[in-house]
Amino acid sequence: QREDGEVVLQGGIAPNGQNYTLDLTAMDCDTGKTIVHLDEDATSRLDILTVLDRLSDKVRGKLGESAHSIQKYGVPIQDASTSSFPALAAYSKGLQLLQQEGEDAAAPDFRRAIQLDPNFALAYVQLSHIDWNRGDLAQARWAATQAYNLLDRVTRWEHFDILSNYYSIATGQLPREMQTYQQWARVYPHDDQWPLQLAV
Helix, strand or coil: CCCCCCEEEEEEEEEECCEEEEEEEEEECCCCCEEEEEEEEECCHHHHHHHHHHHHHHHHHHCCCCHHHHHHHCCCHHHCCCCCHHHHHHHHHHHHHHHHCCHHHHHHHHHHHHHHCCCCHHHHHHHHHHHHHHCCHHHHHHHHHHHHCCHHHCCHHHHHHHHHHHHHHHHCCHHHHHHHHHHHHHHCCCCCHHHHHHHC
């Protein structure tokens, strides 16, 4: 309600014998009532992200997003971010520690995410910020460039995040960084990431 949202999504993963049950629920922000609830079993930990990808597409459709829009803004999980559940878990832990304890606490988990999946572009982005703030500019530029080199396997939102970070940290091309934020704004006008980075 504070963000003037219409729908909030909640998800869960629970062991179910040899499988894992994933559930995804969409609730009305005003009433708290469930609009959509879906669940599906993953046969192994390796299958969890594929099932989550499938569930998220189904929820988007049931909430009224057109098939064209789902296809335009969706990227199959094997082609985006990471297909490694352990790498995603390490990255998520890093984000949590970043919020709660700061960059020094979070850095090892982002590094672990990259060890588990060397093609995890967003983990490189996080490390580039941390290394830049620590004053390790060479390492920051390296991490930003690694993420940039993986642009062909990310979502559209991730593309903007990686590109703006690359122009900011790796090349110092501020006009191109600004142009990226303007393009980001046209595609995702309600996102809060590009205005924050644009202000900086």
